[in-house]
Amino acid sequence: xxxxxxxWLRQLxxxxxxxxxxxxxxGQPIIFLLAIGFGFSPIYAKAGGGxxxxxxxxxxxxxxxxxxxxxxxLEIIWDKQFGFLKETFxxxxxxxxxxxxxxxxxxxxxxxxxxxxxLITLIAGFRPDxxxxxxxxxxxxxxAVLSSALGAAIAARLDDMQGFPLIFNFxxxxxxxxxxxxxxxxxxxxxxxxxxxxxxxxxxVDGLRYAFNGANVFNPVLSISVLCGFTxxxxxxxxxxxxxxxx
Amino acid sequence: xxxxxxxxxxxxxxxxxxxxxxxxxxGEVFAFLGPNGAGKSTTIKMLTTLLTPTSGDIFLNNHNVxxxxxxxxxxxxxxxQDPSLDNELTxxxxxxxxxxxxxxxxxxxxxxxxxxxxxxxLYDRKDSYVKNFSGGMKRRLEIARGLLHHPKVLFLxxxxxxxxxxxxxxxxxxxxxxxxxxxxxxxxxxxxxxxxERIAQRVAIIDHGKILITGTIGEIIQxxxxxxxxxxxxxxxxxxxxxxxxxxxxxxxxxxNKLMR
Numbered sequence: 186x187x188x189x190x191x192x193w194l195r196q197l198x199x200x201x202x203x204x205x206x207x208x209x210x211x212g213q214p215i216i217f218l219l220a221i222g223f224g225f226s227p228i229y230a231k232a233g234g235g236x237x238x239x240x241x242x243x244x245x246x247x248x249x250x251x252x253x254x255x256x257x258x259l260e261i262i263w264d265k266q267f268g269f270l271k272e273t274f275x276x277x278x279x280x281x282x283x284x285x286x287x288x289x290x291x292x293x294x295x296x297x298x299x300x301x302x303x304l305i306t307l308i309a310g311f312r313p314d315x316x317x318x319x320x321x322x323x324x325x326x327x328x329a330v331l332s333s334a335l336g337a338a339i340a341a342r343l344d345d346m347q348g349f350p351l352i353f354n355f356x357x358x359x360x361x362x363x364x365x366x367x368x369x370x371x372x373x374x375x376x377x378x379x380x381x382x383x384x385x386x387x388x389x390v391d392g393l394r395y396a397f398n399g400a401n402v403f404n405p406v407l408s409i410s411v412l413c414g415f416t417x418x419x420x421x422x423x424x425x426x427x428x429x430x431x432x
Numbered sequence: 433x434x435x436x437x438x439x440x441x442x443x444x445x446x447x448x449x450x451x452x453x454x455x456x457x458x459g460e461v462f463a464f465l466g467p468n469g470a471g472k473s474t475t476i477k478m479l480t481t482l483l484t485p486t487s488g489d490i491f492l493n494n495h496n497v498x499x500x501x502x503x504x505x506x507x508x509x510x511x512x513q514d515p516s517l518d519n520e521l522t523x524x525x526x527x528x529x530x531x532x533x534x535x536x537x538x539x540x541x542x543x544x545x546x547x548x549x550x551x552x553x554l555y556d557r558k559d560s561y562v563k564n565f566s567g568g569m570k571r572r573l574e575i576a577r578g579l580l581h582h583p584k585v586l587f588l589x590x591x592x593x594x595x596x597x598x599x600x601x602x603x604x605x606x607x608x609x610x611x612x613x614x615x616x617x618x619x620x621x622x623x624x625x626x627x628x629e630r631i632a633q634r635v636a637i638i639d640h641g642k643i644l645i646t647g648t649i650g651e652i653i654q655x656x657x658x659x660x661x662x663x664x665x666x667x668x669x670x671x672x673x674x675x676x677x678x679x680x681x682x683x684x685x686x687x688x689n690k691l692m693r
Binding site for chain 1: 483
């Protein structure tokens with residue numbers, strides 16, 4: 186337990202000390218809100234969809250949490266390269282504790298970053314139903330843990346950042362763009378509809394939208410189950426990967 | 433204290449460590465020598481649970497290292513060949529992190545951290561970030577950290593690499609005192625033979641994964657029929673210069689890590 190706490194604390198300290206990257210990470214969501222949000226607003230309204238910012242904001246918040254979490258998980262590659270992972274691996278703690286500490290640390294950091302972006306969406310005109318804020322936080326937390334665990338599990342397999350563009354362009358980006366974060370997932374072409382349905386982050390976006398606006402496609406209980414289920418599988422895979430790591 | 437029998441490690445077809453036997457007694461200072469790529473680091477990694485041997489048995493402080501890595505890990509401290517500190521944390525935070533990982537109680541480790549930071553003369557820098565430390569300061573901090581949980585054995589993998597003679601002198605004085613006062617068993621590697629002559633009680637020389645000779649410095653010089661340990665080392669391992677496979681990605685990583693901060 187203490188080991189998980191100190192790993193979590195380390196992650197948080199590192200995050201707080203990198204002020205430039207906290208501000209830097211706000212750039213992308215702001216661009217998405219401005220360019221896509223305000224850019225598509227008129228068309229979306231004409232098509233009868235209503236207020237696009239209202240629709241897009243939860244998607245942008247999930248994007249922030251997803252990206253921040255995965256990158257924090259991937260930081261394990263740095264720990265490997267700079268030797269710090271050895272220090273953790275020779276300590277009398279289990280690989281599961283290391284993975285959980287890392288995952289929860291990454292998730293917390295991502296939640297903080299997500300909160301900043303939430304505040305920005307409020308400035309941009311997002312008007313959520315704040316009564317279900319606790320439910321919204323639950324969904325965000327599930328998304329954060331899932332992506333952080335995913336990042337950590339991938340990092341266990343990689344020895345350097347060479348594979349980074351591959352992961353970013355062929356996994357992280359598709360997970361975001363094909364999650365219904367920027368377009369409604371109803372009435373999509375069959376292939377696209379199928380992909381969005383097997384993407385766990387669709388359920389995260391949809392759940393968050395449910396909590397904030399009440400406009401959802403999936404049953405929220407289903408969404409929570411899917412997120413929890415995926416997280417359990419990824420964590421199990423992560424522990425297995427970690428047990429294989431030889432330094 | 434340490435005993436490795438028939439220890440072998442293969443990476444594919446390459447045999448990094450070939451059926452070696454090592455025995456280190458309690459309280460002994462043991463030097464493990466060999467040219468680059470001889471199998472020193474691989475052996476240390478196996479002794480410290482980081483690598484699983486292909487075959488063989490290892491016992492450390494009466495624990496079976498392969499079957500019981502968890503129990504073993506409490507018994508030793510290690511200073512790795514490459515730095516393993518978190519640069520974004522302060523010296524004290526690095527120590528605290530280690531203490532909590534090893535399950536030490538707060539009142540115990542707070543006192544111990546002050547003691548050890550004083551020992552390695554870093555107490556006045558305890559709140560500085562490690563990224564601002566020189567190579568020698570990092571080494572001293574790593575030694576202090578390795579001792580935090582009262583290990584029975586301290587592994588030092590080339591602890592004085594890249595350090596000036598003053599710092600090297602300092603570090604070996606600490607280690608020698610530690611061995612004398614706290615009876616910590618020391619297992620170290622180095623390329624500086626004068627360091628070995630100064631502190632080691634017994635020596636093993638490994639090359640191409642095989643142990644060539646084990647014994648006291650006197651015995652080794654006698655068997656090799658040379659004037660000193662350096663000549664004995666060269667006459668045993670040959671004078672050919674060894675290539676070690678480098679880590680290609682590392683420099684690139686260091687640059688991008690700086691950029692992404």
